Amino acid sequence: MYDFAYQKPGSVADAVKALAADPEAKALAGGMTLIPVLKQRLNHPSVVVDLAKTGLSGITAGAGSVTIGAMTTHAAVAASAEVRRIIPALAALAGGIGDEQVRHRGTIGGSLANDDPAADYPAAALALGATITTNKRAIAADDFFQGMFTTALEADEIITSVTFPAPAAANYQKFRNPASRYAIVGVFVARFPAGVRVAVTGAGQGGVFRHAAMEAALSANFSPDAIAAVTTPAGDMNSDIHASAEYRAHLVGVMARRAVAAAS
Amino acid sequence: MGHEGIGASVRRKEDLRFLNGRGHYTDDMNRPGQLYAYIRRSDRPHARLGAIDTAAAKASPGVVAVFTGADMAAEGIGGLPCGWQIHNKDGSPMAEPPHPVLATGKVRHVGDPVAVVIAQTRQQAKDAAEKLAIDYHDLPGAAGLREALAPGAAPVHDEVQGNLCYDWHIGDKAMVDAAFAGAAKVVKLELENNRLIPNAMEPRAAVGDFDPMSGDYTLITTSQNPHVIRLLMGAFVLHIPENHLRVIAPDVGGGFGSKIYHYAEEAIVTWAAGKLKRAVKWTAERTESFMSDAHGRDHISTAELALDKDGHFLALRVSTLANMGAYLSTFAPCVPTYLYATLLAGVYKTPAIYAEVKAVFTNSVPVDAYRGAGRPEATFLLERLVDVAARETGIDRVEIRRRNFIPNDAFPYQTPVALQYDSGDYTATLNAALKAADYAGFESRRAAARARGKLRGIGVSTYLEACGIAPSAVVGSLGARAGLYECANIRVHPTGSVTVFTGAHSHGQGHETTFAQLVHEQLGVPLDQIEVVHGDTNRIPFGMGTYGSRSLAVGGSAMVKAMDKIIAKGKKIAAHLMEASVEDVEFKDGTFTVAGTDKSKTLTDISLTAYVPHNYPIEELEPGLEETAFYDPKNFTYPGGCHVAEVEIDPETGVTSVVNFTAVDDVGRVINPMIVEGQVQGGVAQGIGQALLEHAVYDSAGQLLSGSMMDYTMPRADNLPNITVGTESTLCTHNPLGVKGCGEVGAIGSPPAVMNAVVDALREYDVRHIDMPATAPKIWSIIQAGRPRMAAE
Missing domain, CATH: 3.30.43.10 (Uridine Diphospho-n-acetylenolpyruvylglucosamine Reductase, domain 2)
Known part of the structure; x- marks a missing residue:
């Protein structure tokens, strides 16, 4: 270096x-x-x-939500009794990031700020409707992600914590790149009283995105069958030596159905 | 001596230091005043080299020197030699263009070394290397075989128009053509053998040093064969006589073939150390390894099998294109010829075989032997072809193999492609593997998988390979520029402990244990009093190193011969001490006895006498107890066996999982069953990697797309099933141990077993053949193509 x-x-x-x-x-x-x-x-x-000494790690359970300090490691989230109780799908996602060494170094704030198009946390933040709190303001996840490696953060803005509302049910399914083990497609499905939110990572050309057609179908009928006929346009998908756009589009459906089945 | 000798699963002596992080690898070695080399490599697949401006790099902090190809050429440094010459069909020699240590005139692949920067620290060398201004004039490039052979393709070497290195053949073409003309059935298959990148755990590294007082050069290097490096580099590249060049290959963390070859970096650090009169170290970064270690495989073949109406094989005709990469690596030419086409008989009594091989230069990393080397390519072709033949004749896959096996009473068996097999029992390994894999019970497992929504398939491969490449005279007549014997020096010390100096090299194989077991078996010395020394040209006799599963068959045989000499001399000393005639002295379990008496002397009594020869037949016998032997094998050895793979495919995603794997191999006599099991498991892991995961991918212009672990899929523990390993041995008839070799069988037998299982799992989709790797998107596409599209789509 x-x-x-x-x-x-x-x-x-x-x-x-x-x-x-x-x-x-x-x-x-x-x-x-x-x-x-x-x-x-x-x-x-x-x-x-x-940022190691900025005092940003820690997990706090709220009424119907959990707040995670930006410097909290994936391993701490995966092992947290609060997270496992309130949003088990989020703990499971954290426990499936990278490998053991990565999970003991990598942080939730770092992952969200970096906004890697194949990272896992952006799918959770977007599907759960998280609020990303910085030293300046609170940003809704819907406004935070602005394309791959691009977020609403300003140059002198640091994520301090992330608050996840507790869903009625949720699940994350990841199809890993066989080499890097990053997500080729990751789908996070979260059911709330107000409706279902579906976020897809790894697949889209613009980074993490919400799947409106699936959300509508699942809000009406939360079952894998409800989205069996919902397609994902391949034109919006990434393509590389590991997976074509068509294959990614197909996997979005498979992972979404599996996530719904697991969350049902 | 059963519990520590031949046949005992003795724990590996070397693992104590490996598992405690106390191994001594090349990058652990540091010399006083040592400098660091960083090599600037081409990022262009193919370009003419203009001026290289080194001024800014030379002025960069800490930089001691910058050298380019022109600097080396000006000092008369030779190119890297090729160790094997193949002749074309018309008898002319292969095209053998120069392989400069640092590129001159052109760069020919991404990773081609262009200049070396030598500085006080690695960082400084790397910083300075970025300041080199290199004037490239890009040329069209082609990394693929078909593209490089296409009319009008840019020549990788200007003097080799058409990019053809050689056009070689073997076998009786007229006999094969006649057999095809009269055949009841012909089965034809086009297939590719995917290019692989070895990825040994330890990256390559080299430390060069020079002593201006003595004029002695030392090279410490990650090599499988230090004497071969000394010979090639000393004689052909740097012109250093052997007495002034010491090559040390210390602990080496895996080779798989990729560390056989003489690489540019070895010559660079040695030469630079001489020029600068200081030690110079180079260590590859992983990304550098991807573009500078020799790759493996990369064939495109057409195979045709002629059968009679009963499914007997009549003839085999094969045409293969083999990728050589941009330059000829040390043993590259022999891999797709004498290590490939000669193996096309496999375990079958096919009476007529003809194969032609075109070797092609491309703008890619040089390709050379990688675990199995030619034999996996031959086995994949043959075992896929046999499965297709079974399918198209309607004969069961196992039955068609049985029907064509070389029978047990046919040995020694002369194949139509040069080799003569000494022993084997292919029915025995097949039966044992089918039993261990519960082949008979498979259909119920298929049905159970079906109920879970999974497609399950089973595949069989009955393979044969050739190890311990030999004899020297034969390989010489086939184009080898080296002999292929092995040496051993056995030194019995005065108090009876033993040091073995072997020309074989252990880079994971466990020689320090296996070889000690041989000594224990033959001389009766306890294991903890036996030391095995390898990997240093100043300590061991001239040896050829380790590759091609040769160490035990060739190196072990040399040890047996040397110990025979020890025992013979010991008997003379014992006869003198016990006042008996030599003919009456017997040696067993470390003790010399006189037949019919209770007189005895231990090996320690004898060794002490040999070194303190007060009461000694000094007129007839020299003091000391140390013997050297060189063993030149009479033939290859022929391990073989049967691998059975069982896979499950998730039809929704196309993901293939190997759920069961059984290997029953005939590796000859087994010295250490635990080590054999480990070798087979490691080989199978690499074979499953080739079948399902690994693929070196270039784009059409010659950029390496799978240039890191992010994109090149190495097999990991969760990709592998428990591997059941068994042995069902016949003894090699021509070496004193009866051993055949086990280092490569796993990588040779397993890929077709897995792919036969994948094709079997997809039988309802009417799939005839799938090339490796069977990645999830590839399998998904096949399933999609075989399924009527739904209206909603």
Whole structure:
């Protein structure tokens, strides 16, 4: 990796100050994306601002919701009794990210801020209608994700926590890339009294997206059969050496049906 | 001596240091004042090289030197040699264009080394390498076989128009054509053998050093065969006499063939150490390994089988295109010829076989031997073809194999493609595998899977391979530029402990254990008093290293010969001490006795006498107890067996899972059953990887798309079933141990077993053949094509 300066501020305010001071500064959460990118010399920040000491980890159960600090690791979410009680599908998703080493370093805030089109957490945040809280404001998940690797975050804005409302039922099904084990298609289905939300990661050209046709069908009838005939336009899907757009579109249906069956 | 000798599952002695992180690998080795090399590689598949501006790199912090191909050429550095010359059908030699250490004139594949930067630290070298300004003039490139052979394709080497390295053949074409003309049935199959990237756990590394006082060079390298590297690099590239060049291959973390070859980086660090009078280290990054380690396989073939009305094979005709990559790697030419076409008889008594092979230069990483080397390609072709023949003649898949097996009374059996098999019992391994796999009970498992919505299939492969490539005189006549014997030096120390100096090299195989078991068996020395030394040209006699499952069959046989000499000398010393005649002295379990008396002397008594020769037949016998033997095999060995794979396919996603795998192999005499089981399991894991997961993919221009672990699918534990391993052995008839070899059988026998199972699972979709890897989208597409589209779509 290239040389860079390194700072480890002791508060969110100091971290924001450091990021605001330098347009080439980069925030470091768990580093599960940033560190490999630095090692491959694909990025050359002037300063890396490590958020490890900003006091952003921890899980709090609320009335009908759970709030997770941005620096909470995937392993902590997967093991949390509160998360497992309130939103078991979210704990299961966290427990299926990467491998054991990644889960003990990677954080929920880092994952959401990075918005990798094949990451798992964006599907959960979008399907559950999470609220992403930053040092400045609260952002609804529907407004947060703005295309692959693009979010509503401003340069000097740091995610501090994420609040997930508890669904009546939810499930996440992931079809992994056989090599990287990232999602080729991941579908998170969440049923609320007001209706069903379906979010798809890994597949879309624009990153994570909500599947309106499936949501309408499942809100009327929450069963796999209800979406058996719902198709996903292949034209909006990614295509690479691992999966064609047509195959991804097909898998969206398969994973969605399996998620509904598991959540029913 | 049963519990620690031949046949005992002794725990691997070397694992103590490996499992405790105390191995000594090349990158662990550091020399005083050591510098670091970073190699700038071509990111272009094919380009003419213009000027290389090194000024900024040379001025970069910490940089000691920058060298390009022109610098090496100016000093008369030779190109990397090829160790095997194939002749064309017309008798002319193959095209053998130069393989410069650093590119000159052109770059020919992504990863081709262009310049080396040597600096105080690795980071500084890498920083400086980015400052090299390289003037490329892009040329059209082709990494694929068909594209490189297409009319008008750009020549990879200007002097090889048409990109044809050789056009070779074997067998009696007229006899084969006549058999086809009279055949009741002809089955034809086109197939591809997917390109693989070896990915040993330890990346390649090399440390060069030079002592200006003595003029001695040292190269520490991740090699399977240090003497071969010393010979090739010393004699052909750097022109360093053997007495001034020491090559050390310490602990090596896996090779699978990819560490046989003499690579550019070895020559670069050794030469640079001499120029700079300082040690120079290079260690590959994983991404670098993907584009600089020799790849494996990559064939396109047409195969035809002629049968009589009863399903007996009459003749086999094969035409193969084999990808050589951009340059000829050390043993590349022999892989698709003498390690491939000679194996096309398999376990069958097919009376006539003809094969022609065109080897092709492409803008891709050089291709050479990878675990199995030619034999997996032959086995995949043959065992797929036999399954298709069964399907198209209506004869059961197992029955058609039985009907065509070489019978047990036919050995030694001369095939129509040069090899003579010494022993085997193909019915025995087939029967044992079918029993262990509960083949008879499969249909009920298929039905149960069906009820769960899964498509279940079973596949069988009855394979044969050839190990311990030999004899030297024969391989020499076939184009090898090296001998293929092995050496052993056995040193019995004064107090009876033993050091074995072997030319074989262990990079995961467990030689320190297996070889010690041989010594224990023959000399009766306890295992903890036996040390096995390998991998250092200054310590061991000239040896050829380890590949092709040769270490026990060839290296072990050399040890037996050396120990025979030890015993013979020991008997003379014992006869002197016990005042008996040599003919009356017997040796067993570490003790010399005189027949018909109670006189005895231990090996320790004898060794002590040999080194303290006070009471010693000094007039007739030299002191000391140390013997060297070289063993040149009389023939290949021929392991074989039967693999049975059972798969389940999820028809919704196309995902294939191997749910059961059974391997029953004839590997000859088994020295350590636990190590054999581990070797077979590892090989099967790689075979399942080839069948379902692994694929080196280039785009049409020659960019490597599967250039990292993010895109190249290595098999992982959750891709593999429990693998049931059995042995059903016949003994090799021509080496003293009766051993055949087990290192590659798993990778050779398993891919067609898996693919036969996949095709079987999809039988309702009328599938005739599927090329590897059977990825989920590929299987899904087949299922989609075989199913009427629903109106809603």
